Amino acid sequence: MSDHELRVSKIRNGTVIDHVPGGQALNVLAILGIDGTGGEQVSIGMNVPSDRLPAKDIVKVEGRELSQNEVDVLSLIAPDATINIVSEYDVVDKRRLDRPEYVKGVLACPNRNCITTDDEPVDSKFEVLDDEVRCVYCDTIIRDNLTEHIGN
Numbered sequence: 001m002s003d004h005e006l007r008v009s010k011i012r013n014g015t016v017i018d019h020v021p022g023g024q025a026l027n028v029l030a031i032l033g034i035d036g037t038g039g040e041q042v043s044i045g046m047n048v049p050s051d052r053l054p055a056k057d058i059v060k061v062e063g064r065e066l067s068q069n070e071v072d073v074l075s076l077i078a079p080d081a082t083i084n085i086v087s088e089y090d091v092v093d094k095r096r097l098d099r100p101e102y103v104k105g106v107l108a109c110p111n112r113n114c115i116t117t118d119d120e121p122v123d124s125k126f127e128v129l130d131d132e133v134r135c136v137y138c139d140t141i142i143r144d145n146l147t148e149h150i151g152n
C-alpha cells in the first residue's frame, strides 16, 4: 500500500474527499451539513502538499456516504476532488466529479421571495452555467460567493 493510500484510508468505513482545493475543507463540511453537533467523526487535513494542486485539503468522514445532491454541489467548489469510499480500511471505490447540469437542495436561493425559501416544501434547484448558477424558479444568479449560500 502506498503512502498516499495509507493517508486516505485511515478511516474504517466512510468517505474520504481528496484533492479539495486548499482552504475549502470547511465548505465541504458545510455542504455535507456537518457542524460537529451530530456526533460525526471527521478528520481534516488542510494545505497538505499535493502533486496535482498547489495545496490541497482532505476531508475524511467516518460512517457516511455522500448523496448525489451533495456530490453535485461539491463539484462546483472542488471540481478536481476525488471521492474515495472506504470499507474496512480499504478504498473500495474511487470517483472523480462531473460538472452537473443542475444542483438540487444544499444551496439556498438568496431571493427571500423565492418559492424555495418559503415554508413550502420545495427544494432549491439551480441550473449550472459556465461561471454561475441560476435558480430555476426565480432566475436569481449566484456567481462568486457560492459557499455563502450553502445550507438549504
Ligand SMILES: [Zn+2]
Residues within 6 Å of the ligand: 109, 110, 111, 114, 115, 116, 135, 136, 137, 138, 139, 140
Ligand atoms: Zn430562487
